[in-house]
Amino acid sequence: MLWRLTTLVLCQACAAGLGWFVAQDGDKSIVALSCALAGSLLWFVMDCMRGLRLLRWLREGAATDLSLGNGLWGEAYDRVRRMLRNGHRLTVESDSRLEDFLAALQASPNGVVLLDSDTRIEWFNQTAAEHFGFDARRDMLQHIGNLVRDPGFVAYLAARNFLHDITMPGRESNASKPVKISVHVHPYGEGRVLLLSRDITAVEQAEAMRRDFVANVSHEIRTPLTVLAGFVETLQTLSLEEQERQRYLALMSQQAQRMQSLVSDLLTLSRLEGSPLPSTHDWVSVDLLMRQCEQDAQGLSQILSGQLHDLVFKRAPGCEIAGSSTELYSALSNLISNAIRYTPVGRRIEVEFSLRPEGNAAFQVRDQGPGIALEHIPRLTERFYRVDRSRSRDTGGTGLGLAIVKHVSQRHGAELSIESVPGKGSIFTIGFPAHRVRQALVGSTVESTVSSV
Ligand code: ADP
Numbered sequence: 001m002l003w004r005l006t007t008l009v010l011c012q013a014c015a016a017g018l019g020w021f022v023a024q025d026g027d028k029s030i031v032a033l034s035c036a037l038a039g040s041l042l043w044f045v046m047d048c049m050r051g052l053r054l055l056r057w058l059r060e061g062a063a064t065d066l067s068l069g070n071g072l073w074g075e076a077y078d079r080v081r082r083m084l085r086n087g088h089r090l091t092v093e094s095d096s097r098l099e100d101f102l103a104a105l106q107a108s109p110n111g112v113v114l115l116d117s118d119t120r121i122e123w124f125n126q127t128a129a130e131h132f133g134f135d136a137r138r139d140m141l142q143h144i145g146n147l148v149r150d151p152g153f154v155a156y157l158a159a160r161n162f163l164h165d166i167t168m169p170g171r172e173s174n175a176s177k178p179v180k181i182s183v184h185v186h187p188y189g190e191g192r193v194l195l196l197s198r199d200i201t202a203v204e205q206a207e208a209m210r211r212d213f214v215a216n217v218s219h220e221i222r223t224p225l226t227v228l229a230g231f232v233e234t235l236q237t238l239s240l241e242e243q244e245r246q247r248y249l250a251l252m253s254q255q256a257q258r259m260q261s262l263v264s265d266l267l268t269l270s271r272l273e274g275s276p277l278p279s280t281h282d283w284v285s286v287d288l289l290m291r292q293c294e295q296d297a298q299g300l301s302q303i304l305s306g307q308l309h310d311l312v313f314k315r316a317p318g319c320e321i322a323g324s325s326t327e328l329y330s331a332l333s334n335l336i337s338n339a340i341r342y343t344p345v346g347r348r349i350e351v352e353f354s355l356r357p358e359g360n361a362a363f364q365v366r367d368q369g370p371g372i373a374l375e376h377i378p379r380l381t382e383r384f385y386r387v388d389r390s391r392s393r394d395t396g397g398t399g400l401g402l403a404i405v406k407h408v409s410q411r412h413g414a415e416l417s418i419e420s421v422p423g424k425g426s427i428f429t430i431g432f433p434a435h436r437v438r439q440a441l442v443g444s445t446v447e448s449t450v451s452s453v
Pocket of ligand 1: 367386
């Protein structure tokens, strides 16, 4: 303000001075006064022009720099420019925060959709686009009810009771490949809603598998338990002949054995699932493994059929496999025991370990049993899947043997393959990758003890 007054006074004084200097002697004071007034007018016009320049600068968006010097207009320009710069910086900062926030939502493994108070789509991430089939260019600001037509979802949105979530089929769901999406809406702000979606197909499948597994185990245990309880009651209530009593006790022992095998296989599976992967530095002697399996095979064949199988073991001396001896023994003995249990007496069963020229190797168990129809083969490694239920049970099968073999194979980076011709026989092969196989130098084999898992 002081600067303003000073410039006004200076302007008047200069003009008055100039008037005084050029005026005739008699008119000096009148001319000086008139010139002072003219000076004031000039100052006023120049001041208005500076004000107008500031106004035009603001109207044009304050994009360029302006020079208004000192004084009121200069200070007003400086202050306005500083305020605009601060505002711009804050806008840039909040824009970048919003970008970061949206990028975080974009990275979310869940689908995120923001809806306005009228349930129109304001924003969604890529996962939501996949779950619901949205298109970022086409579907923004569309009513979600027009795009997601599932009746359950429409009713959920209309009821506005968002305490629980709902499950609906995913966009690409079909009968052969069902996809399940869980959707939960959370209200926020003034009538706005946040919609979260999650693909729960795998969770649902795991839950269904868990339910089936519990039902299967209960069923498998209940059957021998019922038989056992029946025999116990018979022995308690009836006075039986010694011969008959012995027969009942033998049957009871068979059922108890069945439950024992089942529990033992379940424990094996749970150990396989819970333990760390077998080392690639512990080398197991294949020869030792096969000798142990051969002894067991002869014992089992003796028990089941009076040793009438033609058992042939073809070894590969000096070969070693990297992994767990107990797990490998468990897998191989399961394959051999299946071959013995399913192959009629008198037929041949061959067990071979062969080293391939490429460095990989395979255990093969070939039998001349009943074979397996093609449609059963993909399901054989499922827990409790049996082709012939009564045959499996009669020979002490648990339905878990091939599941164990598959698990052990996977843990060793190996692959289980099954070939079979109904009426002719089956070939079960566990193929090991080259890095798990070595031909030991004579004498360098670390003898490993084989015990059941
Ligand atoms: P199980 O204890 O019933 O033998 P597995 O998991 O070992 O269970 O085998 C699953 C099913 O595969 C068996 O019930 C049987 O029907 C079939 N199977 C397995 N090995 C043979 C084989 N060598 N010959 C014919 N069928 C077999």
